[in-house]
Amino acid sequence: MAKTSRSQLKKNDASSPVRGSLVAFHAHVAAWFQQHQRDLPWRKSQDPYRVWISEIMLQQTQVATVKEYFRRFIAQLPTVQDLAAAEEQEVLRLWEGLGYYRRARQLHAAAQEIVTRFHGEFPHQVDDIQSLPGIGRYTAGAIASIAFGQRAPILEANTQRLYARLIGWDEVLTTSLSQKRLWQFAEDILPDDNVGIFNQALMEVGSLVCTPKNPTCQQCPLSAHCEAYHQGRQEEIPRPKKKIEFIPITEIALVVRKKNQVLVRQCGPDERWAGLWDFPRFPLGETKSDIDLSGVTKQLAEAVGIQAEMHQHLKTIKHGVTKYRITLLCHEMIYQQGRLKPQTGPDGQPRVWKWIDVAELGELPLSTTGRKLGRLLSA
DNA sequence: AAGTCGGGGCG
DNA sequence: CGCCCAGACTT
Numbered sequence: 001m002a003k004t005s006r007s008q009l010k011k012n013d014a015s016s017p018v019r020g021s022l023v024a025f026h027a028h029v030a031a032w033f034q035q036h037q038r039d040l041p042w043r044k045s046q047d048p049y050r051v052w053i054s055e056i057m058l059q060q061t062q063v064a065t066v067k068e069y070f071r072r073f074i075a076q077l078p079t080v081q082d083l084a085a086a087e088e089q090e091v092l093r094l095w096e097g098l099g100y101y102r103r104a105r106q107l108h109a110a111a112q113e114i115v116t117r118f119h120g121e122f123p124h125q126v127d128d129i130q131s132l133p134g135i136g137r138y139t140a141g142a143i144a145s146i147a148f149g150q151r152a153p154i155l156e157a158n159t160q161r162l163y164a165r166l167i168g169w170d171e172v173l174t175t176s177l178s179q180k181r182l183w184q185f186a187e188d189i190l191p192d193d194n195v196g197i198f199n200q201a202l203m204e205v206g207s208l209v210c211t212p213k214n215p216t217c218q219q220c221p222l223s224a225h226c227e228a229y230h231q232g233r234q235e236e237i238p239r240p241k242k243k244i245e246f247i248p249i250t251e252i253a254l255v256v257r258k259k260n261q262v263l264v265r266q267c268g269p270d271e272r273w274a275g276l277w278d279f280p281r282f283p284l285g286e287t288k289s290d291i292d293l294s295g296v297t298k299q300l301a302e303a304v305g306i307q308a309e310m311h312q313h314l315k316t317i318k319h320g321v322t323k324y325r326i327t328l329l330c331h332e333m334i335y336q337q338g339r340l341k342p343q344t345g346p347d348g349q350p351r352v353w354k355w356i357d358v359a360e361l362g363e364l365p366l367s368t369t370g371r372k373l374g375r376l377l378s379a
Numbered sequence: 380a381a382g383t384c385g386g387g388g389c390g
Numbered sequence: 391c392g393c394c395c396a397g398a399c400t401t
Contacts, residue, residue: 058396065387065395099385102398136398156396176380203396212394213390243392272384322384368386 017188018166018225025225026191026198032221033201036208038063041070046196048122048147049080055139056103063207069098081120083111092275092365105275106134124148137183146196153186154199155179158206164238165210168227173238246320250284250327252296253317255373256308258335258355262377263306264364265343266352272321278370280304280353284329291329300333304353305341308333314376317369328369 016022037043040063042054053073057066073094077083083091088108095104110132114122122143123129130140137155144150155163160173163182171178191198209220215234217223228234256263265280267273282299284291293310301307314330343351356364361374 055396060384060395060397061386062388062395097386099387100397102384106398134398138397142396154396157394158396174380200396207396320385322382 017185018222019227019230020225022189025189025222028221028225029198029201029205030194033197033204037201037204038208041067041074043200046147048143049083050074051143051147052122052135052139053107055142056107056134057098059103059139060100061098065098069094080111080114080122083108084115088275089365093363096276096365096371097368101273101276103134109133110135122147124150126150126152142199145199149194149196151190151192151195153183153190154203155183155186156203158203158210159186161212161238162202162206162210162222165215165228165234166222166226168231168233168237170233170237171239172241174241244323246325247323248325248327250291250329251281252284252291252293253278253328253330253369253373254280254282254296254300254308254333255314255330255377256280256300256306256333256335257311260357260359261355262358262361263304263335263340264354264356264361264370267367268351273367275365276367276370277364278367279330279373281328293331296331297333301338304343306338307336309336314373317372319369330369330373 016025018025042050054066054070057069057073076094077086077091086108088105091104091108092101095101098104113132114120118128123132124144126140126144129135129143130137135143141152141154144152145154160182163169163185164173164178167181167185169178169181173179173182205220205222209216210222213235217226217229217234220226220229223229226234228237254263263280264277266277267275269275280300280303282296284296297308297310311332311334314332317328317330319326319328340353340355343353358374358377361378366374
Protein backbone atom coordinates (compact mmCIF):
# COMPACT_ATOMS: atom_id res chain seq x y z
CA MET A 1 0.00 0.00 0.00
CA ALA A 2 2.99 2.23 0.42
CA LYS A 3 3.68 1.90 -3.28
CA THR A 4 1.61 4.60 -4.87
CA SER A 5 3.10 5.34 -8.21
CA ARG A 6 0.32 7.68 -9.21
CA SER A 7 0.52 9.85 -6.15
CA GLN A 8 4.28 9.78 -6.13
CA LEU A 9 4.17 11.47 -9.50
CA LYS A 10 2.36 14.35 -7.86
CA LYS A 11 4.88 16.90 -6.77
CA ASN A 12 2.29 19.32 -5.53
CA ASP A 13 0.69 18.51 -2.20
CA ALA A 14 -1.94 21.15 -2.78
CA SER A 15 -3.61 18.76 -5.19
CA SER A 16 -3.70 15.98 -2.60
CA PRO A 17 -7.17 14.90 -1.54
CA VAL A 18 -6.01 14.97 2.09
CA ARG A 19 -4.12 17.42 4.29
CA GLY A 20 -0.44 16.65 3.72
CA SER A 21 0.70 14.18 1.10
CA LEU A 22 -1.17 11.11 -0.01
CA VAL A 23 2.05 9.12 0.17
CA ALA A 24 2.37 9.85 3.89
CA PHE A 25 -1.32 9.16 4.35
CA HIS A 26 -0.97 5.69 2.84
CA ALA A 27 2.12 4.96 4.91
CA HIS A 28 0.45 6.00 8.15
CA VAL A 29 -2.62 3.87 7.46
CA ALA A 30 -0.52 0.82 6.58
CA ALA A 31 1.74 1.04 9.61
CA TRP A 32 -1.13 1.56 11.99
CA PHE A 33 -3.15 -1.35 10.58
CA GLN A 34 -0.23 -3.74 10.84
CA GLN A 35 0.04 -2.97 14.54
CA HIS A 36 -3.58 -2.55 15.57
CA GLN A 37 -5.83 -4.65 13.39
CA ARG A 38 -8.13 -7.08 15.18
CA ASP A 39 -7.91 -10.81 14.66
CA LEU A 40 -11.20 -11.47 12.90
CA PRO A 41 -12.29 -14.86 11.55
CA TRP A 42 -12.96 -13.58 8.01
CA ARG A 43 -9.46 -12.12 7.74
CA LYS A 44 -7.86 -15.56 7.73
CA SER A 45 -8.31 -16.01 3.99
CA GLN A 46 -9.18 -14.07 0.86
CA ASP A 47 -11.64 -16.70 -0.32
CA PRO A 48 -14.29 -14.58 -2.07
CA TYR A 49 -17.03 -16.80 -0.64
CA ARG A 50 -15.93 -16.07 2.92
CA VAL A 51 -15.39 -12.39 2.24
CA TRP A 52 -18.88 -12.24 0.74
CA ILE A 53 -20.58 -14.04 3.66
CA SER A 54 -18.84 -11.79 6.17
CA GLU A 55 -19.74 -8.61 4.29
CA ILE A 56 -23.42 -9.53 4.07
CA MET A 57 -23.51 -10.42 7.76
CA LEU A 58 -21.77 -7.17 8.64
CA GLN A 59 -24.39 -5.01 6.91
CA GLN A 60 -25.83 -2.87 9.71
CA THR A 61 -24.52 -5.40 12.20
CA GLN A 62 -21.61 -4.98 14.59
CA VAL A 63 -18.41 -6.99 14.32
CA ALA A 64 -18.79 -8.57 17.76
CA THR A 65 -22.23 -9.89 16.87
CA VAL A 66 -21.14 -11.38 13.55
CA LYS A 67 -18.12 -13.41 14.70
CA GLU A 68 -19.90 -16.54 15.94
CA TYR A 69 -22.54 -16.47 13.22
CA PHE A 70 -19.78 -16.37 10.64
CA ARG A 71 -17.90 -19.31 12.15
CA ARG A 72 -21.02 -21.44 12.36
CA PHE A 73 -22.16 -20.54 8.85
CA ILE A 74 -18.82 -21.39 7.22
CA ALA A 75 -18.55 -24.64 9.16
CA GLN A 76 -22.01 -25.67 8.00
CA LEU A 77 -21.84 -24.35 4.41
CA PRO A 78 -18.15 -24.02 3.47
CA THR A 79 -18.55 -23.35 -0.26
CA VAL A 80 -20.86 -21.48 -2.60
CA GLN A 81 -21.99 -24.85 -3.98
CA ASP A 82 -23.02 -25.96 -0.50
CA LEU A 83 -24.98 -22.76 0.01
CA ALA A 84 -26.67 -22.98 -3.37
CA ALA A 85 -27.75 -26.55 -2.70
CA ALA A 86 -28.99 -25.89 0.85
CA GLU A 87 -32.64 -25.51 1.81
CA GLU A 88 -33.70 -21.93 2.45
CA GLN A 89 -34.91 -23.03 5.87
CA GLU A 90 -31.40 -24.18 6.75
CA VAL A 91 -29.94 -20.84 5.69
CA LEU A 92 -32.53 -18.97 7.75
CA ARG A 93 -31.81 -21.20 10.73
CA LEU A 94 -28.15 -20.20 10.50
CA TRP A 95 -29.22 -16.55 10.25
CA GLU A 96 -31.70 -16.68 13.13
CA GLY A 97 -31.11 -13.79 15.54
CA LEU A 98 -29.04 -11.66 13.15
CA GLY A 99 -31.98 -9.67 11.83
CA TYR A 100 -32.64 -8.30 8.33
CA TYR A 101 -33.59 -11.76 7.15
CA ARG A 102 -33.93 -10.64 3.56
CA ARG A 103 -30.13 -10.75 3.57
CA ALA A 104 -30.19 -14.51 4.12
CA ARG A 105 -32.71 -15.19 1.39
CA GLN A 106 -30.88 -12.97 -1.09
CA LEU A 107 -27.60 -14.63 -0.12
CA HIS A 108 -29.14 -17.98 -0.96
CA ALA A 109 -30.50 -16.71 -4.28
CA ALA A 110 -27.16 -15.11 -5.15
CA ALA A 111 -25.32 -18.39 -4.48
CA GLN A 112 -27.60 -20.12 -6.97
CA GLU A 113 -26.92 -17.36 -9.48
CA ILE A 114 -23.18 -17.74 -9.02
CA VAL A 115 -23.48 -21.46 -9.69
CA THR A 116 -25.65 -21.07 -12.77
CA ARG A 117 -24.82 -17.70 -14.34
CA PHE A 118 -21.14 -17.62 -13.34
CA HIS A 119 -20.56 -21.39 -13.46
CA GLY A 120 -19.66 -21.61 -9.77
CA GLU A 121 -16.86 -19.06 -9.86
CA PHE A 122 -17.34 -15.84 -7.93
CA PRO A 123 -17.29 -12.94 -10.44
CA HIS A 124 -14.24 -10.65 -10.27
CA GLN A 125 -15.62 -7.49 -11.84
CA VAL A 126 -17.28 -4.92 -9.59
CA ASP A 127 -20.28 -4.56 -11.90
CA ASP A 128 -20.84 -8.30 -12.02
CA ILE A 129 -20.53 -8.55 -8.26
CA GLN A 130 -23.00 -5.71 -7.74
CA SER A 131 -25.49 -7.35 -10.08
CA LEU A 132 -26.04 -10.09 -7.49
CA PRO A 133 -28.99 -9.75 -5.11
CA GLY A 134 -28.19 -8.16 -1.75
CA ILE A 135 -24.96 -6.60 -3.01
CA GLY A 136 -24.87 -2.83 -3.38
CA ARG A 137 -22.04 -0.45 -4.11
CA TYR A 138 -20.32 -0.85 -0.75
CA THR A 139 -20.38 -4.65 -0.63
CA ALA A 140 -19.31 -4.96 -4.28
CA GLY A 141 -16.34 -2.66 -3.64
CA ALA A 142 -15.41 -4.53 -0.48
CA ILE A 143 -15.46 -7.96 -2.13
CA ALA A 144 -13.68 -6.74 -5.28
CA SER A 145 -10.90 -5.07 -3.31
CA ILE A 146 -10.46 -7.57 -0.46
CA ALA A 147 -10.86 -10.83 -2.38
CA PHE A 148 -9.56 -9.82 -5.82
CA GLY A 149 -7.37 -6.78 -5.20
CA GLN A 150 -9.41 -4.64 -7.55
CA ARG A 151 -9.00 -0.89 -7.21
CA ALA A 152 -12.52 -0.26 -5.93
CA PRO A 153 -13.58 2.25 -3.27
CA ILE A 154 -15.82 1.53 -0.28
CA LEU A 155 -18.08 3.68 1.89
CA GLU A 156 -19.95 2.50 4.97
CA ALA A 157 -20.69 3.66 8.49
CA ASN A 158 -17.07 3.79 9.72
CA THR A 159 -15.60 5.40 6.64
CA GLN A 160 -18.44 7.88 6.23
CA ARG A 161 -17.65 9.28 9.65
CA LEU A 162 -13.89 9.10 9.11
CA TYR A 163 -13.96 10.71 5.67
CA ALA A 164 -16.36 13.44 6.76
CA ARG A 165 -13.92 14.38 9.52
CA LEU A 166 -10.86 14.08 7.28
CA ILE A 167 -12.28 16.62 4.82
CA GLY A 168 -14.22 18.64 7.38
CA TRP A 169 -17.56 17.94 5.69
CA ASP A 170 -20.07 19.97 7.65
CA GLU A 171 -23.29 18.71 6.08
CA VAL A 172 -25.79 16.01 6.89
CA LEU A 173 -24.30 12.85 5.40
CA THR A 174 -27.48 11.33 4.01
CA THR A 175 -28.04 13.82 1.20
CA SER A 176 -27.11 12.77 -2.29
CA LEU A 177 -24.55 15.58 -2.52
CA SER A 178 -22.80 14.35 0.63
CA GLN A 179 -22.81 10.78 -0.59
CA LYS A 180 -21.40 11.85 -3.93
CA ARG A 181 -18.63 13.82 -2.25
CA LEU A 182 -17.70 11.01 0.14
CA TRP A 183 -17.63 8.37 -2.60
CA GLN A 184 -15.43 10.68 -4.65
CA PHE A 185 -13.07 11.06 -1.71
CA ALA A 186 -13.00 7.29 -1.19
CA GLU A 187 -11.94 6.93 -4.81
CA ASP A 188 -9.43 9.79 -4.71
CA ILE A 189 -7.44 8.31 -1.84
CA LEU A 190 -7.17 4.75 -3.20
CA PRO A 191 -3.61 3.45 -3.49
CA ASP A 192 -2.56 1.48 -6.55
CA ASP A 193 -1.72 -1.68 -4.61
CA ASN A 194 -3.05 -3.57 -1.61
CA VAL A 195 -6.39 -1.83 -1.94
CA GLY A 196 -8.20 -4.48 0.09
CA ILE A 197 -5.89 -3.96 3.05
CA PHE A 198 -6.20 -0.20 2.66
CA ASN A 199 -10.00 -0.29 2.67
CA GLN A 200 -10.11 -2.57 5.69
CA ALA A 201 -7.57 -0.41 7.48
CA LEU A 202 -9.70 2.70 7.07
CA MET A 203 -12.78 0.90 8.38
CA GLU A 204 -10.69 -0.28 11.31
CA VAL A 205 -9.50 3.26 12.06
CA GLY A 206 -13.10 4.44 11.91
CA SER A 207 -14.25 1.66 14.19
CA LEU A 208 -11.48 1.74 16.81
CA VAL A 209 -10.17 5.32 16.77
CA CYS A 210 -12.48 7.68 14.89
CA THR A 211 -15.47 6.73 17.02
CA PRO A 212 -18.82 8.54 17.01
CA LYS A 213 -18.24 9.91 20.51
CA ASN A 214 -14.90 10.79 22.08
CA PRO A 215 -12.66 9.94 19.13
CA THR A 216 -9.10 9.31 20.30
CA CYS A 217 -7.42 11.72 17.93
CA GLN A 218 -4.18 11.66 19.96
CA GLN A 219 -3.75 8.04 18.92
CA CYS A 220 -5.04 8.45 15.39
CA PRO A 221 -2.61 7.70 12.55
CA LEU A 222 -4.44 10.23 10.40
CA SER A 223 -4.79 13.24 12.71
CA ALA A 224 -2.11 15.07 10.75
CA HIS A 225 -4.29 14.64 7.66
CA CYS A 226 -7.59 15.51 9.34
CA GLU A 227 -9.35 18.77 8.63
CA ALA A 228 -11.86 18.37 11.46
CA TYR A 229 -9.04 17.75 13.97
CA HIS A 230 -7.15 20.71 12.57
CA GLN A 231 -10.19 22.87 13.25
CA GLY A 232 -10.87 21.21 16.62
CA ARG A 233 -14.34 20.24 15.42
CA GLN A 234 -14.08 16.45 15.42
CA GLU A 235 -16.93 16.25 17.94
CA GLU A 236 -19.25 18.28 15.71
CA ILE A 237 -18.58 16.36 12.51
CA PRO A 238 -20.45 14.52 11.18
CA ARG A 239 -23.64 16.40 11.92
CA PRO A 240 -26.11 14.39 13.99
CA LYS A 241 -28.82 12.64 12.07
CA LYS A 242 -32.37 13.46 12.95
CA LYS A 243 -33.82 10.96 15.34
CA ILE A 244 -36.76 8.85 14.46
CA GLU A 245 -40.06 8.99 16.24
CA PHE A 246 -40.93 5.59 17.64
CA ILE A 247 -44.48 4.29 17.41
CA PRO A 248 -45.60 2.17 20.36
CA ILE A 249 -47.59 -0.95 19.48
CA THR A 250 -49.06 -3.71 21.61
CA GLU A 251 -49.41 -7.22 20.21
CA ILE A 252 -50.27 -10.62 21.59
CA ALA A 253 -48.49 -13.87 20.82
CA LEU A 254 -50.38 -17.11 21.40
CA VAL A 255 -48.86 -20.38 22.52
CA VAL A 256 -51.70 -22.73 21.72
CA ARG A 257 -50.99 -26.10 23.34
CA LYS A 258 -52.34 -29.44 22.22
CA LYS A 259 -50.65 -32.08 24.36
CA ASN A 260 -46.95 -31.84 23.46
CA GLN A 261 -47.63 -29.74 20.39
CA VAL A 262 -47.91 -26.02 19.76
CA LEU A 263 -49.35 -24.05 16.85
CA VAL A 264 -46.92 -22.12 14.64
CA ARG A 265 -47.12 -20.32 11.34
CA GLN A 266 -44.64 -19.39 8.64
CA CYS A 267 -44.41 -15.70 7.81
CA GLY A 268 -45.32 -14.95 4.21
CA PRO A 269 -43.00 -13.31 1.68
CA ASP A 270 -44.74 -9.95 2.05
CA GLU A 271 -44.46 -9.58 5.80
CA ARG A 272 -41.86 -9.17 8.53
CA TRP A 273 -39.66 -12.21 9.17
CA ALA A 274 -40.50 -13.61 5.74
CA GLY A 275 -39.74 -17.32 5.64
CA LEU A 276 -39.30 -17.56 9.41
CA TRP A 277 -41.75 -19.28 11.73
CA ASP A 278 -43.53 -17.58 14.60
CA PHE A 279 -46.29 -18.09 17.10
CA PRO A 280 -49.64 -16.64 16.02
CA ARG A 281 -49.61 -12.89 16.66
CA PHE A 282 -52.43 -10.39 16.68
CA PRO A 283 -52.41 -6.63 17.14
CA LEU A 284 -54.05 -5.27 20.27
CA GLY A 285 -55.44 -1.81 20.91
CA GLU A 286 -53.42 1.08 22.22
CA THR A 287 -54.68 0.59 25.73
CA LYS A 288 -52.35 -1.51 27.78
CA SER A 289 -54.63 -1.76 30.78
CA ASP A 290 -57.81 -3.13 29.32
CA ILE A 291 -57.03 -5.91 26.91
CA ASP A 292 -59.76 -7.79 25.12
CA LEU A 293 -58.59 -11.39 25.37
CA SER A 294 -61.94 -12.82 24.26
CA GLY A 295 -61.56 -10.88 21.01
CA VAL A 296 -58.25 -12.62 20.44
CA THR A 297 -59.88 -16.01 20.95
CA LYS A 298 -62.39 -15.06 18.30
CA GLN A 299 -59.67 -13.82 15.92
CA LEU A 300 -57.81 -17.10 16.18
CA ALA A 301 -60.95 -19.08 15.47
CA GLU A 302 -61.79 -16.93 12.48
CA ALA A 303 -58.24 -17.05 11.16
CA VAL A 304 -57.55 -20.78 11.21
CA GLY A 305 -60.66 -22.52 12.57
CA ILE A 306 -59.07 -23.46 15.86
CA GLN A 307 -60.96 -23.02 19.10
CA ALA A 308 -58.87 -22.65 22.21
CA GLU A 309 -59.28 -21.33 25.71
CA MET A 310 -57.18 -18.56 27.16
CA HIS A 311 -55.06 -20.05 29.90
CA GLN A 312 -52.28 -17.98 31.44
CA HIS A 313 -49.97 -15.10 30.82
CA LEU A 314 -46.45 -16.43 30.17
CA LYS A 315 -44.36 -13.29 29.87
CA THR A 316 -44.17 -9.88 28.24
CA ILE A 317 -41.43 -9.18 25.73
CA LYS A 318 -40.49 -5.71 24.55
CA HIS A 319 -38.71 -5.46 21.23
CA GLY A 320 -38.25 -3.04 18.38
CA VAL A 321 -38.75 -3.41 14.67
CA THR A 322 -37.40 -0.36 12.87
CA LYS A 323 -39.61 2.51 14.01
CA TYR A 324 -41.99 0.40 16.08
CA ARG A 325 -41.67 -0.32 19.77
CA ILE A 326 -43.59 -3.51 20.30
CA THR A 327 -44.90 -4.70 23.65
CA LEU A 328 -45.63 -8.36 23.08
CA LEU A 329 -47.95 -10.07 25.54
CA CYS A 330 -47.39 -13.81 25.43
CA HIS A 331 -50.29 -15.97 26.52
CA GLU A 332 -50.72 -19.71 26.73
CA MET A 333 -53.95 -21.18 25.35
CA ILE A 334 -55.35 -24.68 25.62
CA TYR A 335 -56.64 -26.30 22.43
CA GLN A 336 -60.26 -27.34 22.52
CA GLN A 337 -61.46 -28.29 19.07
CA GLY A 338 -61.30 -27.61 15.36
CA ARG A 339 -59.00 -28.49 12.45
CA LEU A 340 -56.54 -26.14 10.76
CA LYS A 341 -58.16 -24.73 7.68
CA PRO A 342 -55.92 -23.96 4.69
CA GLN A 343 -54.77 -20.36 4.61
CA THR A 344 -54.21 -18.03 1.71
CA GLY A 345 -52.34 -14.75 1.87
CA PRO A 346 -53.32 -11.55 0.05
CA ASP A 347 -50.95 -12.58 -2.74
CA GLY A 348 -52.78 -15.85 -3.27
CA GLN A 349 -49.85 -17.84 -1.95
CA PRO A 350 -50.58 -20.49 0.67
CA ARG A 351 -49.91 -19.62 4.28
CA VAL A 352 -48.48 -22.44 6.31
CA TRP A 353 -49.70 -23.16 9.80
CA LYS A 354 -48.91 -26.37 11.60
CA TRP A 355 -48.80 -28.18 14.89
CA ILE A 356 -45.30 -29.05 15.97
CA ASP A 357 -43.81 -30.94 18.88
CA VAL A 358 -42.15 -28.59 21.33
CA ALA A 359 -39.06 -30.81 21.11
CA GLU A 360 -38.81 -30.12 17.38
CA LEU A 361 -38.93 -26.32 17.58
CA GLY A 362 -35.15 -26.26 17.53
CA GLU A 363 -35.08 -27.27 13.88
CA LEU A 364 -37.29 -24.40 12.74
CA PRO A 365 -35.99 -20.92 11.98
CA LEU A 366 -37.92 -18.79 14.47
CA SER A 367 -38.22 -15.07 15.03
CA THR A 368 -36.26 -13.94 18.07
CA THR A 369 -39.39 -13.55 20.16
CA GLY A 370 -40.55 -16.94 18.93
CA ARG A 371 -37.26 -18.47 20.04
CA LYS A 372 -37.56 -16.88 23.47
CA LEU A 373 -40.99 -18.41 23.85
CA GLY A 374 -39.78 -21.75 22.56
CA ARG A 375 -37.00 -21.85 25.14
CA LEU A 376 -39.53 -21.02 27.84
CA LEU A 377 -41.66 -24.02 26.85
CA SER A 378 -38.87 -26.58 26.83
CA ALA A 379 -37.38 -25.31 30.08
C1' DA B 380 -35.27 11.72 -0.30
C1' DA B 381 -37.70 8.97 2.63
C1' DG B 382 -39.33 4.45 4.23
C1' DT B 383 -38.63 -0.50 5.23
C1' DC B 384 -36.20 -4.14 7.21
C1' DG B 385 -34.03 -6.60 13.36
C1' DG B 386 -31.55 -7.21 16.80
C1' DG B 387 -27.91 -6.65 20.02
C1' DG B 388 -23.92 -4.09 22.16
C1' DC B 389 -22.92 -0.62 25.12
C1' DG B 390 -22.53 3.79 27.88
C1' DC C 391 -33.16 4.00 28.09
C1' DG C 392 -30.81 6.13 23.51
C1' DC C 393 -27.45 5.67 20.04
C1' DC C 394 -25.10 2.99 16.83
C1' DC C 395 -23.92 -0.65 13.63
C1' DA C 396 -18.53 -3.00 7.29
C1' DG C 397 -26.51 -1.23 3.68
C1' DA C 398 -29.76 -2.74 0.10
C1' DC C 399 -33.81 -1.96 -2.00
C1' DT C 400 -38.39 0.08 -2.89
C1' DT C 401 -41.35 3.97 -3.30
